[in-house]
Amino acid sequence: MTILKNFAKKQNGYYEENDVKNVFSHIGRMIYQPKKAKFIIGGSKISINIDEVGGAIPTAEPFRIMLHLNKACGNSLEIYPASFMEKIFQKIFSFKNLKVKNKYVFKGNEKLTELLAKEKSFLTQLQKQNIYIRIPKENTSKIILTPTHGIENELQLAAFIDLLKTVEAKIKAENDSRNY
Numbered sequence: 001m002t003i004l005k006n007f008a009k010k011q012n013g014y015y016e017e018n019d020v021k022n023v024f025s026h027i028g029r030m031i032y033q034p035k036k037a038k039f040i041i042g043g044s045k046i047s048i049n050i051d052e053v054g055g056a057i058p059t060a061e062p063f064r065i066m067l068h069l070n071k072a073c074g075n076s077l078e079i080y081p082a083s084f085m086e087k088i089f090q091k092i093f094s095f096k097n098l099k100v101k102n103k104y105v106f107k108g109n110e111k112l113t114e115l116l117a118k119e120k121s122f123l124t125q126l127q128k129q130n131i132y133i134r135i136p137k138e139n140t141s142k143i144i145l146t147p148t149h150g151i152e153n154e155l156q157l158a159a160f161i162d163l164l165k166t167v168e169a170k171i172k173a174e175n176d177s178r179n180y
Helices: 001-011 084-092 111-120 120-127 153-179
Strands: 014-017 021-025 028-041 044-055 064-068 078-083 098-101 104-109 133-134 142-147
Touching: 001 014, 001 153, 021 084, 044 153, 064 153, 078 111, 084 133, 111 120, 111 153, 120 153, 133 153, 142 153
Parallel strands: none
Antiparallel strands: 014 028, 021 028, 028 044, 044 064, 064 142, 078 104, 078 133, 098 104, 133 142
8 A cells, every 4th residue: 555655654654565466266366465554653653553444355344543642631532434324313312422423423421422523623624535533442542533435535534533633632622620
């Protein structure tokens, strides 16, 4: 992936790709090649992982772009495209930890989702993408962004990282309000 390699190089980061592995099965040849990059942007450690699959196997693992926090934030978060039913349920029922804003569902820590749902620049950038953002409950020291259709170019990758940096800033603001 030249986009990932070029971006890591511009950021003075690290890029690695394993050798291409060919596997022959009853449905045809499968090509498998794991790739990863790591770099620091604005003091934040970013890592990108992909296990690229090609050939006869029609599925592939998506990119995982991770921003690693300095310490566990203790907040869980999910931001994902809203389904039609979720939009209807939000209008009928009100949930404290679930908000539907434009075409995305914000789920998790109430204060954090509130801060993100009010951030106009974040919402504007989010509207231009089709992505999933989450902070897993089991490891709250990383923010994971997964685009649904890969990364088209370096500008889009930079936009994804900007979204992660905004979430990181809101986590820090929310933690500062708790006087940690």
